[in-house]
Amino acid sequence: VDDYYYYGGYYYYGDDDDEVDGECVNGDAFKDSMDFNCTLYEGAHWCEVNDEGKTVEGPGWCSDLNQECDVLAERRWSRHKAFKNQQGQWAKSCCCDTGLDATYPYEGGGECTDAPDNKVAAWHDQYGYSCRAYHFGSFCTLAGEPGSGWDPKNGDIAGYVREGMSPLDACCTCGGGIWEGGRMPNSTPPTPETGTSGASGASEVDDYYYYGGYYYYGDDDDEVDGECVNGDAFKDSMDFNCTLYEGAHWCEVNDEGKTVEGPGWCSDLNQECDVLAERRWSRHKAFKNQQGQWAKSCCCDTGLDATYPYEGGGECTDAPDNKVAAWHDQYGYSCRAYHFGSFCTLAGEPGSGWDPKNGDIAGYVREGMSPLDACCTCGGGIWEGGRMPNSTPPTPETGTSGASGASEVDD
Numbered sequence: 001v002d003d004y005y006y007y008g009g010y011y012y013y014g015d016d017d018d019e020v021d022g023e024c025v026n027g028d029a030f031k032d033s034m035d036f037n038c039t040l041y042e043g044a045h046w047c048e049v050n051d052e053g054k055t056v057e058g059p060g061w062c063s064d065l066n067q068e069c070d071v072l073a074e075r076r077w078s079r080h081k082a083f084k085n086q087q088g089q090w091a092k093s094c095c096c097d098t099g100l101d102a103t104y105p106y107e108g109g110g111e112c113t114d115a116p117d118n119k120v121a122a123w124h125d126q127y128g129y130s131c132r133a134y135h136f137g138s139f140c141t142l143a144g145e146p147g148s149g150w151d152p153k154n155g156d157i158a159g160y161v162r163e164g165m166s167p168l169d170a171c172c173t174c175g176g177g178i179w180e181g182g183r184m185p186n187s188t189p190p191t192p193e194t195g196t197s198g199a200s201g202a203s204e205v206d207d208y209y210y211y212g213g214y215y216y217y218g219d220d221d222d223e224v225d226g227e228c229v230n231g232d233a234f235k236d237s238m239d240f241n242c243t244l245y246e247g248a249h250w251c252e253v254n255d256e257g258k259t260v261e262g263p264g265w266c267s268d269l270n271q272e273c274d275v276l277a278e279r280r281w282s283r284h285k286a287f288k289n290q291q292g293q294w295a296k297s298c299c300c301d302t303g304l305d306a307t308y309p310y311e312g313g314g315e316c317t318d319a320p321d322n323k324v325a326a327w328h329d330q331y332g333y334s335c336r337a338y339h340f341g342s343f344c345t346l347a348g349e350p351g352s353g354w355d356p357k358n359g360d361i362a363g364y365v366r367e368g369m370s371p372l373d374a375c376c377t378c379g380g381g382i383w384e385g386g387r388m389p390n391s392t393p394p395t396p397e398t399g400t401s402g403a404s405g406a407s408e409v410d411d
Contacts, residue, residue, distance in 0.1 A: 024096035032083040036137065038094040040149075043104065043136030047080065047095040055080070055092040062128030068120045070162070071128050104132055105172075112172035112179045118163055118274050118323070123170040125160035131171035140167055140174035164276030178268050228300035236287040240341065242298040244353075247308065247340030251284065251299040259284070259296040266332030272324045274366070275332050308336055309376075316376035316383045322367055327374040329364040335375035344371055344378035 031037050041047050045060030062069040062077045069076070084090045106114045107122075114131045117123040124130040134140050138149035140157055150157065157174070158166045167174040232241045245251050249264030266273040266281045273280070284295045310318045311326075318335045321327040328334040338344050342353035344361055354361065361378070362370045371378040 025093055026096060026098060026100075030089060030091075030094045031085060032090060033085050034083055035151075036083075038091075038096075039100065040133060040137040041091050041094050042096070042098060042100045044130060044133040045101060046133075047091045049095050049097055055095050058095070060130055060132060062124070068122070069124065069128050070119050071124075071126060075127055077128060100136075101132075104135060106131065106135070106177060112177045114172055114177045115165060115170040115268065115277065116271050117170075123165060124162065125167060126162045127160070129160070131167065131173060131177075134167050134171050135173035140171070142173070142175045144168045144175040164278055169277050229297055230300060230302060230304075234293055234295075234298045235289060236294060237289050238287055239355075240287075242295075242300075243304065244337060244341040245295050245298050246300070246302065246304045248334060248337040249305055250337075251295045253299050253301055259299050262299075264334055264336060266328070272326075273328065273332050274323045275328075275330060279331055281332060304340075305336075308339060310335065310339070310381060316381045318376055318381045319369060319374040321374075327369060328366065329371060330366045331364070333364070335371065335377060335381075338371050338375050339377035344375070346377065346379050348372045348379040 026038050026042075028037050028039075032041075045058040047055050047061065048058040050056050057063055057065060057080065059066065059068065061080075062071060062075075063079070064076050080091045106112055115123060122130055122132075124133075129137075129139075134147075138147040140147045140150065144157075146152070146157060158168055160166055165176070167176065169176040171177055172179070230242050230246075232243075235241045236245075249262040251259050251265065252262040254260050261267055261269065261284065263270070263272065265284075266275060266279075267283070268280050288294045310316055319327060326334055326336075328337075333341075333343075338351075342351040344351045344354065348361075350356070350361060362372055364370055369380070371380065373380040375381055376383070
């Protein structure tokens with residue numbers, strides 16, 4: 001019964017012998033009907049040999065059986081046998097457990113790590129091809145150009161986008177990913193001699209950042225400058241002050257006394273930030289003000305962040321998020337940011353810190369919630385006695401939202 005497969009509107013039947021045929025081959029000794037070789041099958045985890053010595057689909061094979069493959073149903077791949085070559089051969093003679101897959105250098109511990117995926121274990125494009133596939137298939141180069149394995153009929157690599165990222169953004173092997181020192185899309189890795197992408201003048205590799213299509217260089221002194229300031233004593237290029245940086249956990253001082261990104265800063269390094277790749281924030285230095293100051297003089301560990309009243313134990317708790325630890329909008333701004341930035345009021349109106357150019361607060365929606373639904377500080381969240389979006393907190397005299405007749409606040 002299990003000896004058939006469905007592909008292209010037809011059913012195919014064949015022998016059920018999935019055991020390796022004689023000597024297992026490597027590299028170009030086998031190519032399937034798509035001209036994909038053993039190096040790609042093994043390195044991209046498209047196949048593996050099970051305990052019975054049979055070749056089966058590996059975790060990189062994007063079939064109906066693979067729940068880690070986030071593609072449209074009609075783009076799912078058929079069984080290995082559907083890709084037999086003209087000689088009738090398929091991958092059963094190809095996966096030899098040579099250890100080739102272990103040579104992949106971009107899954108942590110090296111100078112670059114592939115960008116994380118918000119939905120599945122490892123990023124892949126809209127057709128199921130992973131960064132491993134782009135690497136072992138030689139689909140691209142570190143400069144973001146088509147590689148020797150890329151078929152020109154497939155068009156522009158930059159058009160293979162999923163979760164807001166193409167291979168040029170997500171995959172180290174294509175010049176994307178997260179390099180030591182910052183994101184480096186479509187470029188060769190930095191060196192102390194050349195800095196980034198061959199641009200000279202950077203004395204330290206980690207002393208740059210990428211933002212808006214450009215590389216920026218500056219001093220690498222992240223230590224607090226003299227007296228640490230609070231409140232409006234510093235504002236960045238977006239007019240955001242120290243209160244927002246500290247309260248929203250946008251920055252923190254590490255054990256070495258240096259200002260670093262905090263857990264609320266929505267950069268490439270923050271896996272708790274569920275936004276499109278192009279909406280991720282750059283390094284703190286990208287938001288220097290006209291005086292050249294940035295957040296390194298701002299995060300003073302004053303205890304301001306501990307004054308936030310809406311994370312449990314009070315009369316209201318911010319709504320939970322189904323994907324990450326704390327809800328944020330589609331641009332990465334959390335309920336803490338709305339609170340310490342004074343972006344809204346308890347009545348659900350724009351606050352003193354809200355820029356009218358940003359439009360309606362209700363339009364900042366992620367996971368089906370806007371700040372007016374998710375954040376207590378905007379009148380949302382979960383109040384004692386029930387959810388009270390866009391309203392003032394209840395009182396014993398008025399009940400909820402000013403409606404009289406409630407004898408108990410939680411009634």
